[in-house]
Amino acid sequence: MLADDPILEQAWYLQHWAAMAIALTCLSLVAFVVLWFAKYIRIVLNLFCDTPPPLSMGPLDFQRLDGEEIRFRSFDGISLRGMYVRTADRAALKGTIVFCHEYGSDMHSCARYTRPLVEAGFDIFTFDYRGHGESSCTKNYQQIQWPSDKELEDTLGACAFVQSELAAQGRNQDIGVFGISRGAGASLLAACSDDNIKAIVCDGAFSTDATVIALMRRWAHIFSNAKLIYQRHSDLFWRILYWLTMRFAQSKLGRRFPSVRLALRDLSPRPILFIHGQRDSYIRVEQTRILYADAPEPKYLWIVDKAKHNQSVIIQPEQYAARTIAFFRRYLADESVDESQIADPKSLEVD
Numbered sequence: 001m002l003a004d005d006p007i008l009e010q011a012w013y014l015q016h017w018a019a020m021a022i023a024l025t026c027l028s029l030v031a032f033v034v035l036w037f038a039k040y041i042r043i044v045l046n047l048f049c050d051t052p053p054p055l056s057m058g059p060l061d062f063q064r065l066d067g068e069e070i071r072f073r074s075f076d077g078i079s080l081r082g083m084y085v086r087t088a089d090r091a092a093l094k095g096t097i098v099f100c101h102e103y104g105s106d107m108h109s110c111a112r113y114t115r116p117l118v119e120a121g122f123d124i125f126t127f128d129y130r131g132h133g134e135s136s137c138t139k140n141y142q143q144i145q146w147p148s149d150k151e152l153e154d155t156l157g158a159c160a161f162v163q164s165e166l167a168a169q170g171r172n173q174d175i176g177v178f179g180i181s182r183g184a185g186a187s188l189l190a191a192c193s194d195d196n197i198k199a200i201v202c203d204g205a206f207s208t209d210a211t212v213i214a215l216m217r218r219w220a221h222i223f224s225n226a227k228l229i230y231q232r233h234s235d236l237f238w239r240i241l242y243w244l245t246m247r248f249a250q251s252k253l254g255r256r257f258p259s260v261r262l263a264l265r266d267l268s269p270r271p272i273l274f275i276h277g278q279r280d281s282y283i284r285v286e287q288t289r290i291l292y293a294d295a296p297e298p299k300y301l302w303i304v305d306k307a308k309h310n311q312s313v314i315i316q317p318e319q320y321a322a323r324t325i326a327f328f329r330r331y332l333a334d335e336s337v338d339e340s341q342i343a344d345p346k347s348l349e350v351d
Contacts, residue, residue, distance in 0.1 A: 074157035075160070080130065095332040097178050103143070
């Protein structure tokens with residue numbers, strides 16, 4: 001039929017060539033997008049998994065606190081080292097606080113942050129996260145600065161151990177938690193699962209998803225030399241890139257990275273004091289502001305001028321002690337405290 005009508009035959013070939021051209025174009029676009037995402041994912045995955053943060057404990061700037069060292073287990077069975085630092089006046093004990101150290105540190109760093117709390121009548125239980133200090137870890141565990149389900153298991157194990165000790169003594173099992181950086185994220189995640197955590201102090205807290213997306217935007221020039229390309233990416237693009245990167249990272253590292261930001265939205269009302277350094281150039285202050293906005297009431301925010309990451313206690317030691325003591329006195333010891341001793345209205349102002 002087509003052979004008898006050259007016009008129809010020509011139209012038929014044109015239609016098929018057009019269809020093939022469209023199909024090839026679509027396949028080329030798909031291949032281009034896949035290769036483009038693959039390049040991005042490879043770079044972000046290396047940054048996420050293998051690049052240490054520009055942070056360091058440096059020389060010790062504190063004297064260690066003495067305490068009773070013990071061994072306990074994480075929720076998934078890992079043997080961890082912990083230490084009870086007990087206040088001297090047992091009759092005036094106000095409560096027990098679990099201290100969660102930052103990435104690359106150990107349980108003894110509690111002295112820098114919690115010595116005034118011990119002197120004010122609180123017991124401190126501090127511990128080494130897996131792979132830190134003298135705590136154990138599995139053979140394939142890789143230390144990384146992002147809070148994961150592994151650090152959550154360790155934090156829950158520490159809280160459960162303290163609560164079992166309090167129950168054995170016939171005391172109230174309510175506890176406070178004091179977390180630094182990655183430990184702060186793990187503390188907030190743990191509070192979603194443990195209703196006995198009644199008050200939380202977070203210094204340098206961040207949510208992995210929001211922080212990684214912010215870092216990808218900041219380091220976008222690594223991905224492409226064409227500003228017109230990477231500056232025009234939508235929010236959806238960065239969220240997709242983050243989601244894809246996490247799929248590979250979780251498989252490579254053998255753990256999950258829960259969103260602290262999303263967890264906070266489901267957290268039953270719990271008092272939280274957020275502390276962050278104004279000059280933090282790695283985990284920028286906007287990350288804590290995001291968490292503060294998502295947190296339930298009652299909540300407090302203290303932005304410390306001139307302080308870098310985890311350095312607020314060094315820049316403003318007296319205020320740091322006064323605010324953390326007042327917070328735990330109010331919400332763990334249930335004492336009457338003037339709100340102005342905790343709150344900092346200036347920190348709520350955004351430039």
